[in-house]
Amino acid sequence: MLLVHIRKYYESTTGEDVPTDQYNTLHISPVHIHKNKVTHKKAILTLGSEIVHHIRANHNPYIEYHADFQSERIATEH
Incomplete structure (x- = not known):
């Protein structure tokens, strides 16, 4: 259910639709409690x-490391 919420949140904040054709063909949702664990x-x-593939294909985040702190490295995304 968490991934379904993540997809919906991503779509609502970006205005992009995440294509989930493979997921849809499985015909299973988080509320199908009668399906087995493997499914x-x-x-x-x-x-x-599919969510990760869509984000990677449409967004190229630039990650930079700052050594502003003595022994810590902090990652920032631009």
């Missing part, structure tokens, strides 16, 4: 993969 696991991995 749910496959659905979770598929949905997560």
Whole structure:
């Protein structure tokens, strides 16, 4: 259910639709409690993969490390 909420939040904040064709073909949702654990696991991995693939394909975050602190490195995204 968390990944479904993440997808909906991402879509509402960016205005982009995340295509989830593979996930949709599985015909399973978090509320299908009668489905077995393996089926749910496959659905979770598929949905997560599609979300990550969409973000990577459409956004190229630039990550830079700052050594402003003595022994710590802090990652910032631009």
